[in-house]
Amino acid sequence: MTKISKASETESVQSSRRDFFRKSAAFSVSAMAAASVMAPVKIDAKELKGDPAILEEQPWATKLGYPVTHNLYGQPSPYEHHVTRRNTKLLSSGNYYASIAMCPIQDLEGIITPNGLFFSRCHGGVAEIDPNEHRLMIHGLVEKPIVLTMDELKRYPSVSRIHFIECPANGGPEWRGPQFPALQFAKGMMSCAEWTGVYVKDIIKDLGLKPNARWMLAEGGDSSHMGRTVPIDKVLDDAMIVWAQNGEALRPEQGYPIRLLVPGWEGNLCVKWLARLEFASEPWYAKEETAKYTALKKSGKAIQHFYANEVNSVITSPCPEKPWTHLKKGDIVEIEGLAWSGMGTIEGVDISFDGGKNWVEASLKGLVLPKAWTRFSYIYKYEGKPLLLSSRARDDAGHIQPTVKHERDVMGVESVYHRNGIFTWEVTAKGEVNNVQVLS
Numbered sequence: 001m002t003k004i005s006k007a008s009e010t011e012s013v014q015s016s017r018r019d020f021f022r023k024s025a026a027f028s029v030s031a032m033a034a035a036s037v038m039a040p041v042k043i044d045a046k047e048l049k050g051d052p053a054i055l056e057e058q059p060w061a062t063k064l065g066y067p068v069t070h071n072l073y074g075q076p077s078p079y080e081h082h083v084t085r086r087n088t089k090l091l092s093s094g095n096y097y098a099s100i101a102m103c104p105i106q107d108l109e110g111i112i113t114p115n116g117l118f119f120s121r122c123h124g125g126v127a128e129i130d131p132n133e134h135r136l137m138i139h140g141l142v143e144k145p146i147v148l149t150m151d152e153l154k155r156y157p158s159v160s161r162i163h164f165i166e167c168p169a170n171g172g173p174e175w176r177g178p179q180f181p182a183l184q185f186a187k188g189m190m191s192c193a194e195w196t197g198v199y200v201k202d203i204i205k206d207l208g209l210k211p212n213a214r215w216m217l218a219e220g221g222d223s224s225h226m227g228r229t230v231p232i233d234k235v236l237d238d239a240m241i242v243w244a245q246n247g248e249a250l251r252p253e254q255g256y257p258i259r260l261l262v263p264g265w266e267g268n269l270c271v272k273w274l275a276r277l278e279f280a281s282e283p284w285y286a287k288e289e290t291a292k293y294t295a296l297k298k299s300g301k302a303i304q305h306f307y308a309n310e311v312n313s314v315i316t317s318p319c320p321e322k323p324w325t326h327l328k329k330g331d332i333v334e335i336e337g338l339a340w341s342g343m344g345t346i347e348g349v350d351i352s353f354d355g356g357k358n359w360v361e362a363s364l365k366g367l368v369l370p371k372a373w374t375r376f377s378y379i380y381k382y383e384g385k386p387l388l389l390s391s392r393a394r395d396d397a398g399h400i401q402p403t404v405k406h407e408r409d410v411m412g413v414e415s416v417y418h419r420n421g422i423f424t425w426e427v428t429a430k431g432e433v434n435n436v437q438v439l440s
Contacts, residue, residue: 086188100121101119101121102184134258169416213279215232220255234307311400315389334377338376340393356392356422390422408421424436
């Protein structure tokens, strides 16, 4: 038995449009959607009677729009005003300086998050830094310590890579049970972007790394001086110092003028407003890797120095913000979602309609890249019956999402980090969507 817990032109032109539809006996429109799953739809002209959206010339078609010089920096349509980052006091330490702004993943398309919607996590507010006065110091166990201006840093050969960043507490409030009746708050501590910068290893080639260097401290130049330790193997693999995001300079809330990017690993390792890299033989045990960002097990002991975000997935449509209440029985609808892994590339995603008893394979769509969001899709004939809708991802390193029960058996319910148990939506017979957990 499954156990769940719920948490205008002239008047003559307009007359011509009306006359055209009135005199037309009938016409058909071929609508191709979801790889030809929908048949041609016949629309009788009588059905259009009284619909001003098609019978009348619309106001925007009868006058000039604003000139191209109106917005020197492009802005979203005002009709998309609901698509914003959002906050909750539950995840704020009494104010919004040490807090997080959630990404509206339910409203995004593809795998690239617009810069203005990218989730933001700060420990001391957003620093506003003059790049002309900012410096990056690299020292410790290197042969040639150096201080770089931003211009000097950008002389190194640049690379661009698409990677997600995820806070390890993404979904953390869900450990004891469903908390948020919204996808944005349940899983919005992540985003994905194209990053441009230089590999740390390319700078190290010039400076020379001493043989006993095993760890790197990254420290931010903001008021919190956020510091995290990164093992040298990761540093010399794919760690980057980035100055651009999705083709433009980093936004202040993303660490302008530079931040560290540690692909696939905890978002807090991607230190913003980067000011210092120091190399040493031992880890630093900084505040953010002792007092925070450790995982408390059932035994009372905490796991430390585990970094990669595990394989994960979530269905983004339907969700509480995007229910199926408008559907009729027999409608064809696309189930869509996101999968990601900090340990490799998404290899496949399965979908269950009964809370994990049976699974069908979804299709991966668009780009499939390592340590990046991957879109998945499944075409479904809506039947108007209750569902327990789950997704389960696997990566090319052999990892697969665990059940919530298995995850709790290993970790208990006290840890708020690295939660990647299978996520489930309850879809009611009316098409409403609720956040639930399948516990058995």
